[in-house]
Amino acid sequence: MYDENSNAALQQSARDHLWMHFTRMSSYDAADVPVIVRGEGAYVWDAQGRKYLDALGGLFVSQLGHGRTDLAEAAAKQAAELAFFPLWSYAHPTAIELAEKIAGHAPGDLNRVFFTSGGGEAVESAWKLAKNYFKITGKPMKHKVISRAIAYHGTTHGALSITGLPGLKQQFEPLVPSTFRVPNTNIYRAPVHGDDPEAFGRWAADQIAVAIENEGPDTVAAVFLEPVQNAGGCFPPPPGYFQRVREICDEYDVLLVSDEVICAYGRLGHMFGAERYGYQPDIITSAKGITSGYAPLGAMIASDRLYEPFAHGTETFLHGYTFGGHPVSTAVALKNFEIFENEKINEGVLEREGAFRGTLEKLLDLPIVGDVRGDGFFYGIELVKDKTTKETFDEAESERLLRGFLSKALYDAGLYCRADDRGDPVVQLSPPLICDQSHFDEIEQKLRAVLTEAAGLL
Incomplete structure (x- = not known):
């Protein structure tokens, strides 16, 4: 149950003491630190009770999903x-x-x-x-x-x-x-x-x-x-x-x-x-x-x-x-x-990987999506300024796109994934291996809404 007072105390404690990994700490000068408190299957919930599809598997980790009592x-x-x-x-x-x-x-x-x-x-x-x-x-x-x-x-x-x-x-x-x-x-x-x-x-x-x-x-x-x-x-x-x-x-x-x-x-x-x-x-x-x-x-x-x-x-x-x-x-x-x-986890990935790829490839109709690539349950979606020339974003544009908009917009949409520009700008997906077509559809729909809005801002 969300409690405003306890969450405020947790936020203050995080700002005072917790040094997060690969995190621009100034991002939370005027924003709350996202605090994830519970997980079940392919989903996690934050301290305010909001639900997110864990489309990155934590960090390419949560093969069997969350909440496995066994x-x-x-x-x-x-x-x-x-x-x-x-x-x-x-x-x-x-x-x-x-x-x-x-x-x-x-x-x-x-x-x-x-x-x-x-x-x-x-x-x-x-x-x-x-x-x-x-x-x-x-x-x-x-x-x-x-x-x-x-x-x-x-x-x-x-x-x-x-x-x-x-x-x-x-x-x-x-x-x-x-x-x-x-x-x-x-x-x-x-x-x-x-x-x-x-x-x-x-x-x-x-x-x-x-x-x-x-x-x-x-x-x-x-x-x-x-x-x-x-x-x-x-x-x-x-x-x-x-x-x-x-x-x-x-x-x-x-x-x-x-x-x-x-x-x-x-x-x-x-x-x-x-x-x-x-x-x-x-x-x-x-x-x-x-x-x-x-x-x-x-x-x-x-x-x-x-x-x-x-x-x-x-x-x-x-x-x-x-x-x-x-x-x-x-x-x-x-x-x-x-x-x-x-539970034949590997067999399930091989059975469903084509459906995962096919669902993500629907996003290729968006002007900002240049390439969808990967195998298994491990995919990257490269974002471009111009699909015909494959022109990418410069450093300042990438900063505005990824950190200025996409990271927060994806999170607000209830999708935990990675917007990354260690190479050219991409969105990375690595969902739990238990995911099925319903999860693939949810990923595609949420990405479509956010990427469509991102394209309109360019």
Whole structure:
């Protein structure tokens, strides 16, 4: 029940003490901080009782939706038995069971599971493992990393160094050296082969070989790629892209890291995005949907080959996190996997993804909508000034459009999603995997109303 006095106190406390993440805090100088207090299924409610469709899945996280008592009960049961113990030279049952479960789903020989607290830590772990592995196998110069332009890989110093978004990095320089960028797979703005996806994919993949040659193959350790690139607005891989990347990595003895912090655990209709697109990584990084958000957890999944040097003698991977593989989090993840299997979550995504795409593509009749792209339950809608020329917005226009209008208008319309301009301006959608046509229609209708109004303001 909404209580005006208690909400006023909560607002004041938020202004006085809470520093929110990736948030322009001055936005709330003359406006209330949105306070979400409850969730059920695909919806959340704020402190004033207003209802919102969670069309972003929290932050690409809430695979099974909100209010699942079975997941909450799994957490409570484990907390009563063993609330905490670290995985430093000791183990506990749920971590062991979950590692086996993940390895059983991971492609190929990715059988070694290193737990973290979240996605950024999984990326850090992957880079450290790559460097450590090559040092102890006679290739100590291999330490550099290649990633894609506009790609986001995390906020810790190593993960941020791999990230391809200058605007997120410059205020924290100097970062970890030796990371390099190649073109991404945004065919909507392809500099070459824009009318031939296969040729474009080959060209984009070959730029990785060019970068390796430019830096020297004996110095490059890994390539970090998302199955569907998040930042910039959901860039799926062109046909043959990852197969060519795998060939390049094999040729130069470079590790292929599939960063699946968003794309794993059903987001694309498979447990892992690499499975959807038919390629074999050396490492997968994952988090988010592993627990459907009911507890924090991440995992780096490595091949037997990478584990082998640490399996004998005195070699140790001198790396870890206090809360990596937390007993409660791993218990929740096990229950999450059980629900995926019993309720056929991945199968449901594959059955309904065409309907989701088709519903969103209705928005292409709007003058402001240039492109609708993505796969599974993971989509970006790119906004443009001119559909014919694909002219985008300048920085000031993007500021007015996204922060000055869209973010608030979408929220006021009862739709929680993301208006983002880390690349060209986009609206991102990543709803819970339980959503059906009624939710797709609601998303389309609310977006249509807000985007129509936005177009009228331009």
